[in-house]
Amino acid sequence: MIEGPGRPDSGEEGGRIARDLAERTADLQAVEAANAALRRANAELWASRAALAASEARLRLALAAARMAHWEWDVPGDRVTGSAGREALYGRPAGTLDTTMAVLDAVHPEDRERCAATIRRALSRPPGEDAFDAAEFRVTHPDGTVRWLRSQGRVTERDPVSGQALRAAGVTFDITQRREAETRYRVLFDAAPFAVIVIDPASHRILDVNAQACADYGYPREEFLRLSIGDIDVLGDQEAIRQRGRAHRLATGAQEFEAQHRTRNGVLRDVLVRVQGVDLGSGRVAYGAHVDITARKAAEAALRRSEERLRVAMEAGGLGAWEADIATGRMRWDARLAAILGREPAETELDRAAIAAQIHPGDRPAVAAAFRRAIETGGDYAAEFRIRRSDGEERWLRSWGRALPEDRPAGRRMAGVVADVTDRKRVEERQALLMREMDHRGKNVLAVVQAALRLTPRDDPHSYARMVEGRVSALARAHTLLAENGWTGADLATLLRAELQPFLSGEGPAPGAPRILVEGPALTVVPEAAQAIGMAMHELATNASKYGALSVAGGQVALDWQVAESEGRLRLRWQERGGPTLAGPPPVAGFGTRVLQATLERQLGGALRRAWRAEGLVVEAELPLASLRPR
Known part of the structure; x- marks a missing residue:
């Protein structure tokens, strides 16, 4: 720095320079700050533009991926613009759908009026009530394929005075897949x-x-x-x-x-x-x-009714059901058959070998052969056999069965029923026994009749006829009583009263006194003994009515008996009172004596004692109980 005359004071000058320098520095800083702000604004602008571009790119990508495009409509000028690919959704070149008429022309003819009505409805909404309206329609692409589109939008700006729609915006997107899915669903739904x-x-x-x-x-x-x-x-x-x-x-x-x-x-x-x-x-x-x-x-109800009827029928018939699996050898049955077999109700399954063990050894071969034959031929199975129950009781059963028709292979399973026929078998055995017994008794009766005919005196035909008739009647009365009891036997008192009934007429020893007294304990005698005792008592009564106590008024017969169990004997006593006085035994044994000997002694193995007392005949017979009672 040079100082000289006429120059300002160096101090003043220095201050001014400093001030200028400070001002310039401040300006420079302000410029730098403005430049920095501008740079930041430019950076933010570029960032915003980049973000917008990225957002638009993402939007375009999303629209393309969704086969969707947005559109805008200048209503007064009828200008339609939109995102790239909008016309492609319709199968039209870019830039060709720039008016609503062009858009409607691209719509399938059958859907065109419906789309136009949707546009009219959107434009006619009152101000402030704008809402999205939508239409779904078909378009035909140049290659002939038909696509479904959905376009929806709303009025975005109206004239504030007239309310006329000025602008509208919305989106259009492809819904072909959704419509195809709905069609498939509807077809399946209705099918x-x-x-x-x-x-x-x-x-x-x-x-x-x-x-x-x-x-x-x-x-x-x-x-x-x-x-x-x-x-x-x-x-x-x-x-x-x-x-x-x-x-x-x-x-x-x-x-x-x-x-x-x-x-x-x-x-x-x-x-x-x-x-x-x-x-x-x-x-x-x-x-x-x-x-x-x-x-x-209804079928279930009918089945239940049928099963109930079957159950009642099986219960009424005493039937039990079974089913056999031939391949495994297992058998199943119901509770009723379990009871028939003498098993517990819950025990409803067993193998055939265990069941066979219950069958009587003498019947097993026939049962096994019948079962095997039914399996081999596919025919019916039927067998009748004895079983031994767990309690030791022997029962007769009859079983029927058949291969199940729906079974494959055929014959793999069989089903059937079982009936307890023990009572029937016993009845059959009894009937057979009765037939043999009837044959035997018939022969016995004929033999007795023949004996009566041989032994009856033939001197007087009329007496002969009466005697034969009386003896046959005695047999008939005994036969009737036995028949009423099923030929199981006859009560001795009932038998004797029946045989003596024809001889009750006449006067007893006192007014109201019985003509014949019959007393003794209850005893059932077998048919053979009943016929023999009945015949013997008939002979005694006949003799008494001809020669003894029943031949006169006031006479009476007392017939009684005692059972000596310890001795195994029946003591039968016939005593006459009030008849003609007897001088002693007759000189010759008559037919009555021979009948008593033939029936009580020889047929029943008894012993006879007769006493001809003055007051009347007394006959005592001792008969072995073994020949009188059922064996």
Whole structure:
């Protein structure tokens, strides 16, 4: 720095310079700050542009991926613009769908009016009430393929004075896959062989039905969709229906139950209902499969009635059922057959060898042969055999069986029934025994009649006839009494009273006194003894009526007996009183004596003692009980 005359003071000059320098420095700093701010603004602008470009790229990518395009419509000028690919959705070149008329021309003719109506509805909305309107329609691409599109949008600007629509915006996107899925669903929905009813689980309002539901219930679809499930369910009450569903819950959102539904003409049908809840974007719905089981329920009821009739018939017939698995050798049977076999009710399965062990050894070969023959020929099985029950009792059984027709291979299983025929076999055995007994008794009766004929004196034909008739009548009375008791025997007192009945006429020893007294303990005698004793008593009574106590007024006969069990003897005593005075025994033994000897002594093995007392005849007979009682 040089100082000289006339120059400013160096100090003043220095201050000014410093001030200038400071001012310039501040300006410079301000410029630098402005430059920095500008650089930051430029950077932010470029970042914003990059972000916008990226966002637009993502939007274009998303629109392309979703086969979607956005559009804008200048309503007064009828200019339609939109994102790239909008015309491609219609199968048209870019830039060709720039008016609403061009867009409508690209729509399938059958859908064109519906789309135009949607546009008119959107434009006619009052200001402030603009909302999204949408239309779904078909377009035909140049290659002939048909695609489904959905376009939806709204008015975005209106003239503030007139309210006329100025601008609108929206999106168009391809819904072909969704429509194809819906078509497939609808085809399957309507092709289901059972009724499908979709309801709102909250209100039970019917939302959709398939064709089978309309056919089953008799409602046209439009009428069906105006109903709720309570209108067709017999329960009617919505809460009752809901409680039933909760009571038959299978899993979350699923129930299965039987119900009764009413058709349009009032007919009640039984249905099996399976309901599945589904959460959709718009809310929850319930799909119900309704299978008409009226015929099945009727068949089940008929089967139950048939089984009940079969059960009653088998119980009434005393039949038990069995089933045999030929391959495994196992047999199963019901509780009734278990009882017949003498086994516990719960013991209902065993192998055939164990069952065969119960069969009488003498019957096993025939039973095994019949069973084997039925298996080999596919024919019926029938066998009658004895078994030994666990309690030791022997029973007779008859079994029938047949191969099950639905069994494959044939003959693998057999089923049949068993009846306890023990009572029948015993009856048959008894009948056979009775037939033999009747034959034997018939021969005995004929032999007795022949003996009566031989021994009866023939001097006086009339007396001969009366005597024969009386003796045959005695046999007939004994025969009748035995027949009434089934030829099991006869009570001795009843037999004697019957034989002596014809001789009761006449006066006893006192007014009202019996002509014949019959007294003794109860004793049943076998048919052979009954006939012999009856014949003997008839002879004694006949003799008394001719020569003894019964031949005069005031005479009486006392007939009594005692059973000496310890000695095995029956003591029978005949005593006459009040008859003609007897001088002693007759000089010659008569026919009556011979009859007594033939019947009581020889036939029954007894011993006779006779005493001809003055007051009347006394006959005592001792007969072995072994010849009188059933063996």
